[in-house]
Amino acid sequence: MSNQNSKLKILTNGFLNENPVLRLVLGTCPTLATTTMASNGIGMGLAATFVLLCSNIVISALRKIIPDQVRIPCYITVIAGFVSVVQMLVKAYVPSLDSALGVYLPLIVVNCIILGRAEMFASKNNVVDSALDGIGMGIGFTITLTVMGSIREILGSGTWMSGLDGLLPFLPEGFAIRVIPESIDPFTIMTSAPGGFFVFGILMAAATWLTTPKAKKQKAVEAAEGGNA
Amino acid sequence: MANKLIVTAAPHITSADSTQKIMQRVCIALVPTLIASVFIFGINSLILTAITVAACVLFEYGYCKLMGREVPVGDFSAVVTGMLLAFNLPATLPWWMAIVGAFIAIVIVKQLFGGLGYNFANPAIVGRIALAVGFAGRMADYPKPENGIDALASATPLAVVDQLGSSDYLTLLLGNHGGVLGETCAITLLLGGIYLIVTKVISPMIPVTYLATVAVLSLCFGLDPIVQLLSGGLMLGAFFMATDYVTSPTTDKGKLIFGICLGVITMLIRHFGTMNEGVSFAILLMNLVVPYIDVLTRQDRLGIAKAKKGGAAK
Numbered sequence: 001m002s003n004q005n006s007k008l009k010i011l012t013n014g015f016l017n018e019n020p021v022l023r024l025v026l027g028t029c030p031t032l033a034t035t036t037m038a039s040n041g042i043g044m045g046l047a048a049t050f051v052l053l054c055s056n057i058v059i060s061a062l063r064k065i066i067p068d069q070v071r072i073p074c075y076i077t078v079i080a081g082f083v084s085v086v087q088m089l090v091k092a093y094v095p096s097l098d099s100a101l102g103v104y105l106p107l108i109v110v111n112c113i114i115l116g117r118a119e120m121f122a123s124k125n126n127v128v129d130s131a132l133d134g135i136g137m138g139i140g141f142t143i144t145l146t147v148m149g150s151i152r153e154i155l156g157s158g159t160w161m162s163g164l165d166g167l168l169p170f171l172p173e174g175f176a177i178r179v180i181p182e183s184i185d186p187f188t189i190m191t192s193a194p195g196g197f198f199v200f201g202i203l204m205a206a207a208t209w210l211t212t213p214k215a216k217k218q219k220a221v222e223a224a225e226g227g228n229a
Numbered sequence: 230m231a232n233k234l235i236v237t238a239a240p241h242i243t244s245a246d247s248t249q250k251i252m253q254r255v256c257i258a259l260v261p262t263l264i265a266s267v268f269i270f271g272i273n274s275l276i277l278t279a280i281t282v283a284a285c286v287l288f289e290y291g292y293c294k295l296m297g298r299e300v301p302v303g304d305f306s307a308v309v310t311g312m313l314l315a316f317n318l319p320a321t322l323p324w325w326m327a328i329v330g331a332f333i334a335i336v337i338v339k340q341l342f343g344g345l346g347y348n349f350a351n352p353a354i355v356g357r358i359a360l361a362v363g364f365a366g367r368m369a370d371y372p373k374p375e376n377g378i379d380a381l382a383s384a385t386p387l388a389v390v391d392q393l394g395s396s397d398y399l400t401l402l403l404g405n406h407g408g409v410l411g412e413t414c415a416i417t418l419l420l421g422g423i424y425l426i427v428t429k430v431i432s433p434m435i436p437v438t439y440l441a442t443v444a445v446l447s448l449c450f451g452l453d454p455i456v457q458l459l460s461g462g463l464m465l466g467a468f469f470m471a472t473d474y475v476t477s478p479t480t481d482k483g484k485l486i487f488g489i490c491l492g493v494i495t496m497l498i499r500h501f502g503t504m505n506e507g508v509s510f511a512i513l514l515m516n517l518v519v520p521y522i523d524v525l526t527r528q529d530r531l532g533i534a535k536a537k538k539g540g541a542a543k
Contacts, residue, residue: 187329189363198337 010129014136020113021144022207027113030104031145032196036156039163041149042142043097047086047105049138052114053131054082060122060130075118076109083109096166113141144203151199154179156190248345251474252305254430258421259312259469265404265414270320274410280324282311284331292340306345310334313353316411316465317509318360319371326364330356350516351473354509361509371407401459412462422468431472434484435491439467442492450500463495466508476516483519483526491515 020026027048034044058078059066066074087105090098098105108114117137122130154160162176180186189195266274289307293300301307314330334356339348361368400406404414411418425431440458447457457463471477471491478487491511498507 185323185326185364185367187363188365189359192362194359194362 007129007132011132011136014133014138014140015143016140016207017211018137019140019144019207020116020137021141022204023211024113024116025204026116027111027141028200030107030111031148032193032200034101034104035145035149035152035196035199036191037100037153037163038146038149038161039167040097040100041145041147042164043090043094043167044101044104045138045142045145047090047101048108048111048113048141049135050086051079051082051108051111052117052138052141053134054085055079055114056117056122056130056134057127058082059118060125060127063123066123071119071123072115075115075123079114079118080109094166096163100163100166113137148196148199148203152190152195155187156192156195157188158182158184158186248304248306251430252309254425254428255309255469256305256312258424258430259309259316259411261417261420262316262411262414262465263312265417266316266320266410269404269413270410274315274320277318277320277322277324277327277410278312278315281315281318281327281331282308284328285311285314285335288332288335289340292336293344296340298344301345304345307335310339310352310356313351313411313465313469314356316469317353317357317409317462319368319409321370322360322364322367326360326367329363330360333359346475348475350513351470351476354470354512354516357509358513371409398455398459401456406460408460409462412465415459415464418464418468422464425468425472431468432481432484434481435472435477435488436467438485438488439463439471439491439495442489443496446492446496446500450496452500457496457499461499461506462508466495466512467491470509471512471515476519478519478522478526480523480526480528483522486522486526487515487519490518 014020016023018024021028021031030044030048035041055075055078059075062074062078083106086108087098090101090105117133121133125133150160153162158178158180159176160179165171165173165175187195190199263275263278285307290300292298311331314334315327318327318330334352338350338352338355339345342348402415404416406413422431422436426433426436440463443457443463444454447454471487478484494511494514495507498504498510504510
């Protein structure tokens with residue numbers, strides 16, 4: 001395998017194969033809590049991606065200096081620093097997103113994806129690979145949150161991308177694409193917690209199905225038919 | 230000789246009852262209530278029932294075909310789910326919402342978990358709850374009976390229970406008041422329940438303990454026990470929803486615990502909660518703990534002094 005190829009693989013790993021939310025099942029708390037609207041999902045995803053990228057780079061650069069016994073406090077300190085930066089930036093420039101995400105923005109500090117990638121990847125690999133991993137995982141996280149947010153918002157409120165004007169200032173205020181006409185009652189359970197779990201479970205099943213090789217699928221079907229499920 | 234000796238693992242005594250037969254009997258038991266609801270709410274209730282039944286059967290057939298599973302043709306379980314779901318909906322509900330409910334009941338609750346026998350909760354109950362939470366306004370839009378008496382005509386009687394006098398017992402019994410399709414007419418539900426008990430489809434343990442617990446608790450809370458028993462979804466829930474084989478305990482002791490807990494949760498929600506009715510949530514909650522009740526009340530095997538861990542737990 002050429003060097004180029006392995007770099008690309010690190011980057012794309014987080015998209016689907018090792019999608020942090022759907023395959024590694026990390027960071028489910030912000031996933032369920034912030035995906036009531038697609039635009040919140042995008043905002044949360046981008047904020048986490050920024051923190052993930054920066055913390056991966058710094059932790060990877062310091063990996064030989066940080067003593068093994070106190071590595072977790074060190075990682076948390078680095079992550080908390082970047083989260084503070086993000087929080088201040090969001091508060092200053094996108095206040096609508098800050099009020100929408102609420103407590104989940106500072107809680108990026110304890111997002112398992114970031115600590116998980118620091119522990120699993122950045123502490124063992126060089127700076128470039130860690131940066132690529134951070135970007136890949138961040139993109140995977142953002143895509144998942146956006147897809148989940150879209151499904152929940154369309155079914156639960158009948159609109160799509162409402163609140164995007166907070167992220168992109170050139171859009172008119174109160175921007176929203178109406179997908180389902182207002183005459184049809186929205187299925188409001190989708191925007192509440194149970195709907196979050198429904199969509200999460202179905203997307204997880206889809207991701208597992210997409211990433212399982214065909215031969216293994218056949219085997220699983222046979223096993224299911226043989227014994228009881 | 231070989232034909233007379235059964236050389237397989239237990240059980241060796243089988244009953245002639247099949248799933249199909251049992252489910253058909255449940256359908257028969259539900260018919261009087263359906264007829265009553267047509268009298269109370271008009272032809273709309275029959276159409277709604279037909280739609281949910283058709284949707285449930287089609288979703289079951291379609292999902293099994295799609296997944297290459299054996300199609301459970303004619304085991305009537307989807308028909309029962311469809312009827313029970315319709316009985317839990319107000320007659321004015323838009324038809325597409327009923328189809329959404331059928332999808333949740335059959336595909337999400339039943340088939341995704343492995344089909345009949347593997348569903349973690351009663352499909353119709355989850356369908357109802359998902360609709361009640363998702364379309365709260367529509368689901369609480371109880372229609373006026375076509376020839377109803379005004380005192381009770383607006384909401385479920387549980388909402389106005391304080392203003393009820395004892396003269397309204399007959400109205401509650403005949404079901405001439407607002408509510409979902411199949412919960413109002415207590416007398417036909419009772420009739421269906423007794424039919425099921427007589428034909429040994431259900432054991433009387435769950436309904437009797439459930440209703441008795443509700444009656445005792447309503448006395449404790451200073452409520453009229455007869456009104457509490459006859460109104461809301463209690464009769465429907467106690468006889469038809471809580472007794473589902475898959476989601477109720479197998480032993481008598483387990484059934485006793487199950488019935489009492491159902492009654493306690495129902496009364497707690499009715500008396501202290503913000504909602505008027507708690508039957509469906511009580512049944513869902515208790516459905517989820519059935520596996521634990523089953524494990525805790527398992528019979529000791531004959532001839533074994535100390536029960537060891539073992540045996541195929543299903």
